[in-house]
Amino acid sequence: MERPQDYVQRRVEERGVRLIRLWFTDVQGQLKSFAISPVELETAFENGMIFDGSSIDGFSRVREEDMVARPDPATFELMRWGGNDENAARMFCDIERADGTPFPGDSRQVLRRSMEKAHAEGFTFFTAPELEYFLFEADRSGDPVPLDNGSYFDLTTADVASSIRRETLTTLEAMGIPVEYSFHEDAPSQHEIDLRYTDALTMADNVMTFRLIVREIALEHGVHATFMPKPLTGVQGSGMHTHLSLFRDGVNAFHDPESPDGLSEIARGFIAGLLHHAREITAVTNQLVNSYKRLVTGYEAPVNVSWARANRAALIRVPTSREGGVDDTTRIEYRAPDPACNPYLAFAVMLAAGMKGIEQGYDLPLEAPPSMTGFTEHGGLIDQAQLPQSLDEALDEMEKSDLVADTLGDHLFSWFLRNKRREWNEYKSQVTPFELDRYYSNL
Amino acid sequence: MPVLAIYPADPAPELAQLLDLSGFIWKGVSQPVDVDNLEPDEGWGGAIVQLGADGELGWGMLRALRKRDLPISPLLLIIRGSELQELELRDDLFDDFCLDPFHPRELEARIKHMLALRTQSVTGERIEYGPLLLDLETYEASVDSRPLDLTFMEYELLRFLATSPGRVFTREVLLSRVWGYEYYGGARTVDVHIRRLRAKLGEEYASLIQTVRSVGYRLGEGRRR
Numbered sequence: 155m156e157r158p159q160d161y162v163q164r165r166v167e168e169r170g171v172r173l174i175r176l177w178f179t180d181v182q183g184q185l186k187s188f189a190i191s192p193v194e195l196e197t198a199f200e201n202g203m204i205f206d207g208s209s210i211d212g213f214s215r216v217r218e219e220d221m222v223a224r225p226d227p228a229t230f231e232l233m234r235w236g237g238n239d240e241n242a243a244r245m246f247c248d249i250e251r252a253d254g255t256p257f258p259g260d261s262r263q264v265l266r267r268s269m270e271k272a273h274a275e276g277f278t279f280f281t282a283p284e285l286e287y288f289l290f291e292a293d294r295s296g297d298p299v300p301l302d303n304g305s306y307f308d309l310t311t312a313d314v315a316s317s318i319r320r321e322t323l324t325t326l327e328a329m330g331i332p333v334e335y336s337f338h339e340d341a342p343s344q345h346e347i348d349l350r351y352t353d354a355l356t357m358a359d360n361v362m363t364f365r366l367i368v369r370e371i372a373l374e375h376g377v378h379a380t381f382m383p384k385p386l387t388g389v390q391g392s393g394m395h396t397h398l399s400l401f402r403d404g405v406n407a408f409h410d411p412e413s414p415d416g417l418s419e420i421a422r423g424f425i426a427g428l429l430h431h432a433r434e435i436t437a438v439t440n441q442l443v444n445s446y447k448r449l450v451t452g453y454e455a456p457v458n459v460s461w462a463r464a465n466r467a468a469l470i471r472v473p474t475s476r477e478g479g480v481d482d483t484t485r486i487e488y489r490a491p492d493p494a495c496n497p498y499l500a501f502a503v504m505l506a507a508g509m510k511g512i513e514q515g516y517d518l519p520l521e522a523p524p525s526m527t528g529f530t531e532h533g534g535l536i537d538q539a540q541l542p543q544s545l546d547e548a549l550d551e552m553e554k555s556d557l558v559a560d561t562l563g564d565h566l567f568s569w570f571l572r573n574k575r576r577e578w579n580e581y582k583s584q585v586t587p588f589e590l591d592r593y594y595s596n597l
Numbered sequence: 598m599p600v601l602a603i604y605p606a607d608p609a610p611e612l613a614q615l616l617d618l619s620g621f622i623w624k625g626v627s628q629p630v631d632v633d634n635l636e637p638d639e640g641w642g643g644a645i646v647q648l649g650a651d652g653e654l655g656w657g658m659l660r661a662l663r664k665r666d667l668p669i670s671p672l673l674l675i676i677r678g679s680e681l682q683e684l685e686l687r688d689d690l691f692d693d694f695c696l697d698p699f700h701p702r703e704l705e706a707r708i709k710h711m712l713a714l715r716t717q718s719v720t721g722e723r724i725e726y727g728p729l730l731l732d733l734e735t736y737e738a739s740v741d742s743r744p745l746d747l748t749f750m751e752y753e754l755l756r757f758l759a760t761s762p763g764r765v766f767t768r769e770v771l772l773s774r775v776w777g778y779e780y781y782g783g784a785r786t787v788d789v790h791i792r793r794l795r796a797k798l799g800e801e802y803a804s805l806i807q808t809v810r811s812v813g814y815r816l817g818e819g820r821r822r
């Protein structure tokens with residue numbers, strides 16, 4: 155047995171692990187899990203574990219198809235939070251077909267493929283998402299009820315929300331997911347936790363773990379945590395602003411000390427690529443009907459396809475790097491994604507768009523001026539382009555995109571479109587409270 | 598402060614004086630059974646054996662110190678130049694030696710050096726450094742007796758750093774030695790794993806892994822200050 159497998163085997167014995175959860179992700183970004191016992195571990199490493207793929211979204215068509223989950227020993231972690239089965243551990247899996255070929259519906263492999271492509275050109279892709287979410291009272295029958303009315307950076311003492319957040323942070327760190335910052339966000343009951351950068355594949359795994367930990371710890375406290383992009387009308391929604399950087403030979407490829415603004419040609423190309431393809435990749439980074447309720451003016455969410463240093467409303471922000479741009483913290487922040495996305499696919503399309511800009515040498519449009527407050531209707535600088543206004547529009551854009559089709563692969567690309575079209579069509583036929591309120595009594 | 602076993606139990610005045618002046622804590626042992634009977638609760642921290650006139654008794658004491666379930670280490674032998682040939686085939690009985698008559702400064706330096714190495718000793722299948730303990734056979738890692746739940750690569754990185762405490766490794770060296778060149782994470786991966794290791798070590802012990810600015814990382818303090 156190879157050393158990483160042997161390591162897992164020995165840890166399971168030494169720590170008395172009784173249950174090993176095998177994790178993977180469906181196309182929609184939902185975490186799927188099944189458990190094996192330690193005696194099955196060796197088989198799982200050697201042959202993978204067979205399961206019926208027909209029950210998983212986006213995994214097979216009508217007929218039943220056996221799939222094989224192959225655990226990645228490098229991701230072995232003990233699950234260290236209260237309500238879990240004692241002595242449980244988890245590993246992420248790659249999904250294969252019964253004949254051993256990679257399964258094209260496996261989004262983890264989509265990202266792996268994209269990263270290997272970038273790696274062939276010498277680049278490693280790092281991401282650091284800022285995850286926002288709301289904590290509501292656990293009664294889910296009615297409307298979401300916020301726990302508190304704290305606001306940005308409020309130090310709310312001894313309230314339940316802050317003890318939940320503290321426990322969440324401790325658990326994340328113990329699971330090997332380092333946290334950069336955490337604070338109470340603008341909106342009532344909204345929280346933000348910023349993860350420290352790591353390679354995008356590990357980070358996508360981390361986002362999956364993060365969402366589970368946040369929800370389970372909230373549940374233990376009798377509270378409901380939600381990553382729904384826009385749960386409340388009239389206050390800002392939850393985003394997943396994602397900091398992106400490329401490294402080459404261990405050096406930050408976005409940084410150029412010679413350039414007046416510290417940005418390298420590679421950074422400029424990457425930003426240009428993201429802007430150029432922003433509308434095409436939005437269906438992936440913002441995949442729900444509800445996502446588009448967040449992407450409206452007035453709530454600190456991006457609307458226009460623009461980039462800026464000093465303008466927080468831009469789609470792409472270039473944060474001031476520390477120490478006057480001399481160190482290698484140069485990065486860009488893509489502000490469209492929301493935390494309900496499939497992180498594997500979202501990171502993959504962001505990387506593909508940026509890499510395209512570098513390869514094709516796209517021109518970087520003018521920077522949006524700092525004076526623009528961003529809460530105006532216009533001000534985007536590429537032909538006043540706006541991000542798609544609805545899932546429907548985003549899917550139209552995606553369907554035309556070779557970039558997204560190439561990145562996701564045919565199977566996943568067409569399944570995603572079909573599934574999301576259906577979601578849109580179901581939504582379209584709904585009579586909403588807005589309509590009843592507006593029209594019912596007057597017409 | 599570790600307690601040293603000293604043979605003969607009534608050491609030569611210059612040795613006793615040196616030990617007391619340098620602040621070492623010691624107990625004399627005059628025969629092999631004393632090694633067990635006089636052993637302090639925390640175990641012997643090491644031993645110094647001055648071979649003296651009757652070599653056989655001295656070697657018997659060395660064997661008693663070494664041939665136990667938990668051999669006593671480090672062990673310094675003080676030996677006359679005329680007896681140096683006796684060292685042959687007895688390498689396992691001592692860690693270092695000093696010529697008799699000794700120069701007090703030299704002996705003191707040797708004892709200190711030996712005890713310093715002790716705190717970072719690699720004994721067979723275990724690596725110990727201060728509160729950190731790695732069992733290479735079972736992959737068990739613990740700090741201050743608290744087990745660390747590490748991923749495989751976190752474990753490998755810690756193990757590599759711990760085999761040469763105090764030595765600074767660049768990111769590139771760590772990447773090639775721990776991961777192998779082909780890992781697509783690049784040298785930044787090292788930073789990421791160091792951060793994760795520190796998180797798992799916990800606040801109190803995070804500083805076991807030191808960042809050496811513009812160079813890389815090391816376990817514990819540098820060898821030269």
